[in-house]
Amino acid sequence: MGLTVERSHGREVEESRYQRGVRHLCDAGIERIPRKYVFPVSERPDLGTERSDVCYGSSRTLKLPVIDFAQLQGSNRSQVLERLANACEEYGFFQLVNHGIPSEVTEEMGRVGRRFFELPYEERCKYMNPDMRSPVRYGTSFNQNNDQIFCWRDFLKLSCHPLPQHLPSWPSNPPDLREIAANYSLKTKFLYLKLLEVIRESLGVKETAPKSAEDHESNQMARDLENGSQIIMVNCYPACPEPNLTLGLPPHSDYGMLTLLLQDESVRGLQIHHGGRWVTLEQIPNSFVVNVGDHLEIFSNGRFKSVLHRVLVNPSLTRISIASLHTLSFDSTVRPLPKLIDEANPRCYKDTDFASFLHHISSVGHKGKNFLDTRKLT
Numbered sequence: 001m002g003l004t005v006e007r008s009h010g011r012e013v014e015e016s017r018y019q020r021g022v023r024h025l026c027d028a029g030i031e032r033i034p035r036k037y038v039f040p041v042s043e044r045p046d047l048g049t050e051r052s053d054v055c056y057g058s059s060r061t062l063k064l065p066v067i068d069f070a071q072l073q074g075s076n077r078s079q080v081l082e083r084l085a086n087a088c089e090e091y092g093f094f095q096l097v098n099h100g101i102p103s104e105v106t107e108e109m110g111r112v113g114r115r116f117f118e119l120p121y122e123e124r125c126k127y128m129n130p131d132m133r134s135p136v137r138y139g140t141s142f143n144q145n146n147d148q149i150f151c152w153r154d155f156l157k158l159s160c161h162p163l164p165q166h167l168p169s170w171p172s173n174p175p176d177l178r179e180i181a182a183n184y185s186l187k188t189k190f191l192y193l194k195l196l197e198v199i200r201e202s203l204g205v206k207e208t209a210p211k212s213a214e215d216h217e218s219n220q221m222a223r224d225l226e227n228g229s230q231i232i233m234v235n236c237y238p239a240c241p242e243p244n245l246t247l248g249l250p251p252h253s254d255y256g257m258l259t260l261l262l263q264d265e266s267v268r269g270l271q272i273h274h275g276g277r278w279v280t281l282e283q284i285p286n287s288f289v290v291n292v293g294d295h296l297e298i299f300s301n302g303r304f305k306s307v308l309h310r311v312l313v314n315p316s317l318t319r320i321s322i323a324s325l326h327t328l329s330f331d332s333t334v335r336p337l338p339k340l341i342d343e344a345n346p347r348c349y350k351d352t353d354f355a356s357f358l359h360h361i362s363s364v365g366h367k368g369k370n371f372l373d374t375r376k377l378t
């Protein structure tokens with residue numbers, strides 16, 4: 001690794017240092033962020049002159065539509081289904097409450113994720129791996145092999161399916177990480193499958209004894225979903241001395257069907273692009289932020305939206321978030337649901353699969369919705 005030393009304005013850093021992650025950089029003590037993390041002016045967050053949490057002030061915060069999962073099982077089901085479909089159309093996001101996962105399970109997951117990043121660098125770096133396809137990865141930025149500008153994030157990626165195959169390669173330190181994260185992954189997978197059942201119903205798909213080729217295809221898809229991919233991303237955004245110059249994650253959409261996101265309850269940071277501007281999400285304790293991914297946008301033939309989001313960093317607090325990303329298995333094809341296509345509603349997307357997405361981000365990189373754009377038929 002060359003020793004590129006940037007000398008201007010005290011933003012000096014050796015290239016090899018930022019490859020080790022933001023936490024490593026911060027542990028050495030820095031007052032200014034290295035140039036590698038400085039976004040162009042037009043892409044920087046508008047935090048005003050404030051440097052505290054106040055800068056995410058009320059005028060730019062958003063309350064997402066709230067979906068009460070328990071009510072989906074009761075007499076209000078049809079109204080909740082409608083609200084869910086509206087949220088996926090208008091926001092691409094909703095907040096899920098009464099989801100049935102005990103708060104001890106989510107809190108433990110947040111705590112063990114935080115403890116992983118508090119381990120000495122020598123311990124964390126055992127899992128460093130530049131290969132995007134590797135099932136377990138400790139890394140930094142979005143794609144540290146390609147990113148011109150680094151974002152202010154370190155992450156631990158855990159592939160979860162099939163669990164018995166992957167579990168032995170997950171970090172053995174903290175010693176309880178495997179047990180806690182395995183339990184969390186099973187519970188979130190179960191919730192995801194239930195949610196997707198509801199979402200498919202809101203798109204007009206019913207699980208039935210197959211009468212037609214279309215029913216058969218739909219039931220096959222239910223099986224594909226069960227065998228689908230699940231990745232847990234533990235994101236760590238260390239406190240940043242100059243949060244107005246950088247981002248924790250740049251604008252992106254998620255590739256899969258749905259993402260279930262557990263946010264740090266005490267540190268805001270997630271923004272979504274809504275109504276032509278960036279708005280910061282308000283937090284609700286004990287809830288998941290759920291968002292539509294590219295594959296669900298394609299599956300719904302564009303009815304549900306995979307919406308751009310990004311993450312702000314905080315001047316004084318480290319923020320942890322846990323994203324559970326779900327989609328079909330690596331090689332399964334995702335295509336618009338035939339039921340949603342007719343003369344008035346032509347097919348809007350080409351077929352795709354998870355493997356092509358990974359190929360795309362490892363070669364071209366991932367900016368905004370550039371992968372989804374390659375799948376559009378217009």
Ligand SMILES: O=C(O)CCC(=O)C(=O)O
Pocket residue numbers: 233235249254261263269270309311321323
């Ligand atoms: O940290 C967050 O709030 C969002 C994380 C995210 O967007 C992702 O992991 O894809």
Ligand SMILES: [Fe+2]
Pocket residue numbers: 252253254309
């Ligand atoms: Fe995301």
